[in-house]
Amino acid sequence: MRKPFVVLWLCSALSALLLSLPWLVPHVGALALVAFVPLLFADEVAHELKMRASWLLPAFTLVAWNAATTFWVCNATVGGGLFAIFGNAVQMFAVWLIFRLAKKKMGGALPYIFLAAMWIAWERRYFFVDISWPWLTLGNAFARSIRTVQWYEFTGSLGGSLWVWAANLGIYGLIVAVGSGLWQRWNGIARACAAVGIILVIAGPVVASKMIWASYEERSEGVVDVVVGQPNFDPYEKFESLPQAEQTEILLGQFSEVLSGRPEGPVLLLAPETFTGDVLLNEPENSRTLQRFRAFLGGHPGAGLLFGASTYELFQTHAAPTILARSYGDGWIVSHNSALMAHAEGPVEVYHKSKLVVGTEFTPYPRVFVPLDNWLSAKMGVGGLMGRCVGQDGVSLLHFGAERTPLGCAVCYESVYGEYCTEYVRAGAQAMTIITNDAWWGNTPGYRQHLSFASLRAIELRRDIARCGNTGISAFINQRGEILSSSAWWTRQTLSGTVNLSSEQTAFVRHGDIIGRVCTLVFLLLAAFLLVRLLLGKR
Secondary structure, eight states: OHHHHHHHHHHHHHHHHHHHHHHHSTTOGGGGGTTTHHHHHHHHHHHHTTOTTTTHHHHHHHHHHHHHHHTTHHHHOHHHHHHHHHHHHHHHHHHHHHHHHHHHHSOTTHHHHHHHHHHHHHHHHHTTSSSOOGGGOGGGGGTTOGGGOTTHHHHOHHHHHHHHHHHHHHHHHHHHHHHHTHHHHSOHHHHHHHHHHHHHHHHHHHHHHHHHHHHOOOOOSOEEEEEEEEOOOOHHHHHHTSOHHHHHHHHHHHHHHHHTTSOSSOEEEEOOTTOEEEEETTSGGGOHHHHHHHHHHHTSTTEEEEEEEEEEEEEOOSSOSSTTOEEETTEEEEEEEEEEEEESSSOOEEEEOOSOOBTTTBOSSHHHHHHHHHHHHHHHSOOOOSOOBOOOSSOOOEEETTTTEEEEEEEGGGGGOHHHHHHHHHTTOSEEEEEEOOGGGOSSHHHHHHHHHHHHHHHHHTOOEEEEESSSOOEEEOTTSOEEEEOOTTSOEEEEEEEEOOOOOOHHHHHOOHHHHHHHHHHHHHHHHHHHHHHHHTO
8 A cells, every 4th residue: 555655645746846847947837738637646546545634645736836936935924925825725725625526426527627617717716806826827837938828818827727727637538548448448530539639739729829929020109218227225225224315316326327328318217116115195296206306307308217116195084094094193194005107397197006915015804804903003012914005996007208108017916917917908008017126035936937927918918018126137028928138136237128019909908818707607607516416415
């Protein structure tokens, strides 16, 4: 019994390895197409052998996959990192347990169709709940294998999740057919159809993507010159000891060095997320950082500066304007993580980040957790455990230059959400920017993964992207998802480039996540079928 036991655990570990590598090593996204096969095999054999605690096999795979790929969150917050690893793995494991239950009540291929539909339905739902961590959406496995997923412009990243499950289940089904003798009982036509079907499932999307890649031409209705400033501030120094005025002068010095060598004219200057924290939205012009930016822009006609800021609003009201407001003197203060567009003259435009990081920025399910936080603060002096930033209800655009070119700005974590980013384009964004501060994670796979997801957004939206990170990696990304130029990690650097403007909309932008919606419907129908089977079994 010991030999099968060891083999099954090795299969479980192999699945964890194959699932993890696409997030850790460039150009190996194809491994995800076979990653679940060893686990499916181990799970079935363990069930047939009636092994005790066989549920530990998928549990180990899913925890190991989460830990290997997202351990770096612990660099920013140990508690948050452990919650991300185990909280995500528990949800995946719940999906797997329901699948195991379905195998007992459904026959043939139905449980496996149920598994794929349920997993993708969960991934889709994960984009919209308060506690959201869709980093390991299966379609993200191809973020550094972009030549194979150019068709994301039609399906979005959940099309990749469907591809992963179709390939895994097809290969596993073929192995089962051969091992059980079913393959030998099929006639030649049936065997040929099965083999061709597997080849089409695996190779078809690759061939289609290569054809799109080869024929795609960058769409351009004009260009915008962009200079990206990567100031490279250690976040602990930035927020604790380095004066804001000094940070501002360093950044403007970077921009001056580039602008002094080029003719005057329209140029977008891009600075990272939360660059400053002195913008009170009730009186934004009193911000010393904004005043200094205005003065600098006045010396460079045509220039505009898009930068991130921790912004605040004060409300002198008896009742709190939102449950997330904190008391401040006789009133309330509301915090935001914002992107601002400033020119030498005219009003500053503001966009508030809406997809906020749970815990550090945002208190989930505030009607439950805000009163608890307030009680802890009053009774034990342990309040303020979670951030209370407030996002805006929907996206809005920032406009650059005299032509008021409409731009989308995804602030940090927002760039992980594909369908959310389509809202920028539907609102009229002709190019995209991303501003972020990934320094909290240190020199780990986290910032590289985050950068790679921007390539998927470029494909889905078919928009050029200018990306600015405080410590890197900053980059220019074209509409095929190629990183045209990028900065080094943890260096002070500027990048100069252009972004093409386009007003065309992809099928994914126009219609949204059709794959996710269809899989959700299939899951609900099969879940209802399973529930009926369970109820009938009790009679």
